[in-house]
Amino acid sequence: MAEPATISVVTICRNAAQGVARTLESVAAQDYPAIEHVVVDGASTDGTLAAIERHGRRLSRLVSEPDRGIADAFNRGIRLSTGRWVLMLNMGDAFIGTDALRRLSEGTGTGARIVSARARCGARMLPRYRVTDWIGPMLRAHLAHQATLVERGVYERHGGYDESFRIRMDFDFFLRVLPHERVEFIDRCLVEFEPGGVSGREFLLHWSEGRRALAGNRSGAFQRALYEAAFIAMGCERLLR
Incomplete structure (x- = not known):
């Protein structure tokens, strides 16, 4: 019987001491037999590194240095x-x-190079729809990166995340690679994350970088119009909260 392929869980952080136990214990509790957990810390000053030392019993590698x-x-x-x-x-x-x-x-046994499931953010489920080939590139690119396995070869063929994006680098990445790579969607919620991250706080930047990603990946007029309509609806939803 073949050995299971190693899954590398990459966790980035900066001054995130309060979330360390939740994330590291969650990874350590997984029953998958071949996990590598890499933490990239952006030179935290709030006790994050001490918390990682306390809870990093299954940590494979830790790097702490300033990032861009x-x-x-x-x-x-x-x-x-x-x-x-x-x-x-x-x-x-x-x-x-x-x-x-x-x-x-x-x-991963289906021949897919990207395997994605749903993630829960507060009361919202992401993505809100089932990801299939026919829904179009803009909707397909709204995968929850926290619940997505990407085969290493995908990064080797298409490059990594565009560092000119402050928050929508994952959307840009999926727009770039999904037309060329097979995706397997698992209709199950497997990850949860808290609302209020940088994407949630910077609504206008989230919108403008999404527009730039669509333009840079030559998305058609219908896809761009659909994106604008979705953000208008999202803005109205935020105002009504």
């Missing part, structure tokens, strides 16, 4: 990791149950 932003930290984590599959689980995020990685890994 989220995309730079993501790319650094990819370079430091060695597994065939890579998953980005930010500090404060957590797997739902001890079998989340095992369930994701079940999709």
Whole structure:
């Protein structure tokens, strides 16, 4: 029987001491037998490193040094990791149950190069729809990166995350690679993360960088119009809260 492929969980953070126990214990509790956990810390000053030392019993590698932003930290984590599959689980995020990685890994035997499930953010489920080939590139690119396995070869073929993006680098990445790579979608919620991250706080930047990602990946007029309509609806929803 073949050995299971190693999954590299990459966790980036800076001054995130309160989320360390939640994330590291969540990874350590997974029943998948071949996990590499890499933490890339952006030179935290708030006790994050001490918390990592307390809870990092299954940690494979820790690097703490200044970075140039989220995309730079993501790319650094990819370079430091060695597994065939890579998953980005930010500090404060957590797997739902001890079998989340095992369930994701079940999709890797289909020939897919990207395997994605749903993630829960507060009361919202992301993505809100089932990801299939026919829904179009803009909707397909709204995968929850916290619940997505990416085969290392995808990064080797298409490059990593564009460091010119402050927050929408994952959307840009999926827009770039999904037309060329097969995706397996698992209709199950396997990760939860707290609302109020940088994307939630900077609504206008989130919108403008999404527009730039669509333009840079030559998305058609219908896809761009759909994006604008979705953000108008999202803005109205925020005002009504």
